Amino acid sequence: MAxxxxxxxxLLIIVIVMLRGGTLRPLPALAAxxxxxxxxxxxxxxxxxxxxRSLADALHSINF
Incomplete structure (x- = not known):
């Protein structure tokens, strides 16, 4: 869940930045x-x- x-x-932060930066228009954002x-x-x-979930588990198992 976390x-x-x-x-x-x-993803919300990315969409907001793209909307404010002008690289994403409001209608395509709504459609997506x-x-x-x-x-x-x-x-x-x-x-x-x-x-x-599998991708997150795989990334978690990698020791940095």
């Missing part, structure tokens, strides 16, 4: 947000979540 909250906050929202309610959502 990883998903952190990822959401990181709605796409993510509707994608989360499909059958592929658990697979995406598992893939990101």
């Amino acid at each position: 990883i998903s909250v952190s990822a959401v906050l990181l 947000t709605l796409f993510g929202f509707f994608l989360a309610s499909t059958g592929i959502a658990p697979s995406i979540t598992n893939a990101f």
Whole structure:
């Protein structure tokens, strides 16, 4: 749960910076947000979540 909250906050910061910097227009940002929202309610959502969880576990297991 903590990883998903952190990822959401990181992506939100990136979107805000891109909107303020002019590299992302409001309508495409809205379209991408709605796409993510509707994608989360499909059958592929658990697979995406598992893939990101595996990636987070792999990064966590690397000793720096």
